[in-house]
Amino acid sequence: MNFWHFMVHNRRQVLDLTGEHLWLVGASIFLAVLVGIPLGILVTRVPRLNKVVLGSANIIQTIPSLALFGFLLPAPWIGERADRLAILALMLYALLPLIRNTYTGIRGVDPAVVEAGRGMGMTDRQLLFQVELPLALGVILAGIRVATVLCVGLATIAAAIGAGGLGEFIFRGLSMVNNDVILAGAVPAALLAILADWSLGWLERRLSPQ
Amino acid sequence: MSLRPVCCTLILLLLFPGCASSRKDRVVVGCKNFTEQLILGEIIAQQLEAKTHLEVDRRFYLAGTFIAHQAIVGGRVDIYPEYTGTSLTAVLKHQPGGDRQQVYDAVRNGYLQKFHLDLGPPFGFNDTFAIEIRGADARQLSLKTISQAAAYTPKWRAGFGYEFMERPDGYKGLVQAYGLRFAEDPRIMDLGLLTRALKDRQVDLIAGNTTDGLIPALDLFVLEDDRHYFPPYEAVPVIRKETLDLHPEIGPALKELAGCISDAEMQALNYSVDGQHRDVEVVAREFLQKKGLVR
Amino acid sequence: MQNGLAIEFRDASFGLPGSPEMVRGLTLAIPRGEMLILLGRSGSGKTTSLKLINRLLTPTGGEVRVENRATTEWDEIKLRRGIGYVIQEAGLFPHFTIERNIALVPKIEGWDGDKIRARVTELMGLVGLSAEVAKRYPRALSGGQRQRVGVARALAADPPILLMDEPFAALDPITRAELQKEFLQLQQRLRKTVVFVTHDFREALLLADRIALMDSGKLVALHTPKEFLESNNQFVRAYREAFSNDFVADLKAQRRKEVV
Numbered sequence A: 001m002n003f004w005h006f007m008v009h010n011r012r013q014v015l016d017l018t019g020e021h022l023w024l025v026g027a028s029i030f031l032a033v034l035v036g037i038p039l040g041i042l043v044t045r046v047p048r049l050n051k052v053v054l055g056s057a058n059i060i061q062t063i064p065s066l067a068l069f070g071f072l073l074p075a076p077w078i079g080e081r082a083d084r085l086a087i088l089a090l091m092l093y094a095l096l097p098l099i100r101n102t103y104t105g106i107r108g109v110d111p112a113v114v115e116a117g118r119g120m121g122m123t124d125r126q127l128l129f130q131v132e133l134p135l136a137l138g139v140i141l142a143g144i145r146v147a148t149v150l151c152v153g154l155a156t157i158a159a160a161i162g163a164g165g166l167g168e169f170i171f172r173g174l175s176m177v178n179n180d181v182i183l184a185g186a187v188p189a190a191l192l193a194i195l196a197d198w199s200l201g202w203l204e205r206r207l208s209p210q
Numbered sequence B: 001m002s003l004r005p006v007c008c009t010l011i012l013l014l015l016f017p018g019c020a021s022s023r024k025d026r027v028v029v030g031c032k033n034f035t036e037q038l039i040l041g042e043i044i045a046q047q048l049e050a051k052t053h054l055e056v057d058r059r060f061y062l063a064g065t066f067i068a069h070q071a072i073v074g075g076r077v078d079i080y081p082e083y084t085g086t087s088l089t090a091v092l093k094h095q096p097g098g099d100r101q102q103v104y105d106a107v108r109n110g111y112l113q114k115f116h117l118d119l120g121p122p123f124g125f126n127d128t129f130a131i132e133i134r135g136a137d138a139r140q141l142s143l144k145t146i147s148q149a150a151a152y153t154p155k156w157r158a159g160f161g162y163e164f165m166e167r168p169d170g171y172k173g174l175v176q177a178y179g180l181r182f183a184e185d186p187r188i189m190d191l192g193l194l195t196r197a198l199k200d201r202q203v204d205l206i207a208g209n210t211t212d213g214l215i216p217a218l219d220l221f222v223l224e225d226d227r228h229y230f231p232p233y234e235a236v237p238v239i240r241k242e243t244l245d246l247h248p249e250i251g252p253a254l255k256e257l258a259g260c261i262s263d264a265e266m267q268a269l270n271y272s273v274d275g276q277h278r279d280v281e282v283v284a285r286e287f288l289q290k291k292g293l294v295r
Numbered sequence C: 001m002q003n004g005l006a007i008e009f010r011d012a013s014f015g016l017p018g019s020p021e022m023v024r025g026l027t028l029a030i031p032r033g034e035m036l037i038l039l040g041r042s043g044s045g046k047t048t049s050l051k052l053i054n055r056l057l058t059p060t061g062g063e064v065r066v067e068n069r070a071t072t073e074w075d076e077i078k079l080r081r082g083i084g085y086v087i088q089e090a091g092l093f094p095h096f097t098i099e100r101n102i103a104l105v106p107k108i109e110g111w112d113g114d115k116i117r118a119r120v121t122e123l124m125g126l127v128g129l130s131a132e133v134a135k136r137y138p139r140a141l142s143g144g145q146r147q148r149v150g151v152a153r154a155l156a157a158d159p160p161i162l163l164m165d166e167p168f169a170a171l172d173p174i175t176r177a178e179l180q181k182e183f184l185q186l187q188q189r190l191r192k193t194v195v196f197v198t199h200d201f202r203e204a205l206l207l208a209d210r211i212a213l214m215d216s217g218k219l220v221a222l223h224t225p226k227e228f229l230e231s232n233n234q235f236v237r238a239y240r241e242a243f244s245n246d247f248v249a250d251l252k253a254q255r256r257k258e259v260v
Helices: A002-008 A011-045 A047-062 A066-074 A083-108 A111-121 A124-161 A167-176 A178-208 B003-022 B036-049 B065-073 B085-092 B100-115 B133-141 B160-168 B171-176 B191-199 B241-248 B250-255 B261-273 B282-292 C046-053 C076-081 C098-102 C104-108 C113-125 C131-135 C143-155 C173-190 C201-207 C225-230 C234-241 C245-259
Strands: B026-032 B055-064 B079-083 B118-119 B131-134 B158-160 B205-209 B222-225 B235-240 C007-012 C023-031 C035-040 C061-067 C083-087 C163-165 C191-200 C210-215 C218-223
Touching: A002 A011, A002 A178, A011 A047, A011 A083, A011 A124, A011 A167, A011 A178, A011 B055, A011 B085, A011 C245, A047 A083, A047 B222, A047 C076, A066 A083, A066 A124, A083 A124, A083 B065, A111 B131, A111 C083, A124 A167, A124 B065, A167 B055, A167 B133, B003 C191, B026 B065, B036 B055, B036 B079, B036 B235, B036 B250, B036 B261, B036 B282, B055 B065, B065 B085, B065 B133, B065 C023, B079 C234, B100 B235, B118 B241, B118 C173, B131 B133, B131 B191, B133 B222, B158 B191, B160 C173, B191 B205, B191 B222, B205 C201, B222 B250, B235 B241, B235 B250, B235 C225, B261 B282, C023 C046, C023 C191, C035 C046, C035 C201, C046 C061, C046 C191, C083 C143, C098 C104, C098 C131, C098 C143, C104 C113, C113 C131, C113 C143, C143 C163, C143 C173, C173 C201, C173 C234, C191 C201, C201 C225, C201 C245, C210 C225, C210 C234, C218 C225, C218 C234, C225 C234, C225 C245
Parallel strands: B026 B055, B026 B079, B158 B205, C035 C191, C035 C210, C083 C163, C163 C191
Antiparallel strands: B079 B235, B118 B235, B131 B205, B131 B222, C007 C023, C007 C061, C210 C218
8 A cells, every 4th residue: 555655654754743733632622621611610600601601612613614714814923823823723613512511511410419418518619529520520521522533633624724733744645636645644633533532432431430 | 539540641642742753853844835846845855965964854735835934933844945025025024125135134134033034045046927928029129128028019919817917016017117008908817828828929928937947948038127126036945043053054055055046947947847747856856966066 | 595496497488589489487496406397298398498497598588597596697518517418319429439428528527537437437337337338339229228328428527407308208118117217216316406308297207206297388287296196287187187097096006105
């Protein structure tokens, strides 16, 4: 297989681009977790924010990714560096699954458990960290898993605006009309997505209570 | 207790890119996605391979100026060939204007200040708009400059590409700068068809690129822009300051390439690849050998 | 100024805007050490009244006093940590072991580790759980065992007051009878102030020092079990008639035996 030969011959570049791809995905998921989980918790505490928060995240999701990249290009500071822009855009896409799963995960905790905890004098903070979050962890991790797989895919499009990553092989291969180069980007990207799904799924099962 | 494995995994994932690219002894040469860029990129790469101990990675076919600029600013590429005019207007967003040296200096200063990028010395050719007529007409009427040709244009038909017609520094400005008039409105057609149309006498004057390989092949003549209407688009290597500091041996290697490609030579190189379908690597190597830069 | 009252309802009411009140003008005084049963059918307001005590709900009218202070004046966290709470579904934390479940309030109160361990062992003995259950998780236990854990958990920090909301209702009749008997014995030892909600007449007669009968949010009768069996109050009679007479006679006999 010619493409395999290409991969071996250019393994350094394949590693480089894979590394760039992982950085894009890793940074955006990290930020999305930092923002999304607290937002999800907030919505469980202040239910009337439900519409605003989930609604906004929903709207962002419906914007086609390339269009969102386009919107952000003229922005000061963000638009100056393609990888910065890509990370922000990917983070925005990762928000909906994270906020929504945090919300449903916490709401899904057995109300009897929460009532017992509250009735015995646990503070809201203690309830959140000792009861609700641990019991919602499985669902939250499912949200992280969905968001990660989503970002691995979207990051390939980020190469179109110069953010690097495995998508760059795809675009360059298209320019060169060279299938091996296209596959050198497409195959690792697909494998990354599968690996992320599998490994986070394993983690999800491990950390889910019962 | 149960959150620790999650954090560890995430941290490992983020560290991975760090170990993947140990950039100690290698440079990445980039270029855009058309023939002239590929040739220049290959020339730079082979020169560095021959003259330094660095390993060279090639990241060619980047889809345009923006992508290439982002790649070098983001550290994914260390060096790539650019045109001073493009840097001035498209990247630094300045107004076009000034002669070759002024533009070069303005771009160099702007790049150093804003992006920590440096410019190597120019390769020696200017890839800007070329006003072309048939070689036969040039010899018959003893025409060398656009000003001279302006006397004859009222009897001629012109052909231009869409972009040239639209750009403010294209057709409109040209006509104003030289007081040109044509027998009728210019024909607008695809860039690829213009040279053919000129050769076949469907039009008498076109605007192409100065380094187009077909110019010598089809016996076309480029009129001199004596009023310096078109801005300079000198080809230069752009390099990350960080890379140059880390590997100072790159400087002299690039200096050897200074001024070594004339307009005519670039035309010939482009033609070898586009017209004769030869391999870019082979064409680049032959060129470097001819110049005595490599064995 | 100890006036011996653990809990006091003073014309307390609770209702949500737009709906009829669930508790109306409840006035009731519960002295220390009494086991008071709140009896009534579904929707009578008994669970709501219970929740007014540990401030899971705040009265919309009147006040509820605990240890001679209005619940609204108490710091709600401190109030609740001084009151044991047992609910029907037990509400054990599924991700905690049994011993961690029981140790909950002592742990958040910052008790010393050894003290906690000793207390858990003590409580498990008290509620009749074998020691090997300590490291297991709630899902591995039967309903009856889980409720024993629930009681142990409620007693862990040795609160003076215990609130119990139909704690044995979800158990099979045999286990229920078992737990009722054991709890009665426990109460006779510990002499906590207990407010116990149930709709089960027999359970009320068995456990109560006094029975407070509620209907449509109001307190309609307040009697000792003996008085309850003899009262001519229309609500009490209706309740008695809902259960077969023979059965009631048997209970009368049993109660007399226990009093002796």
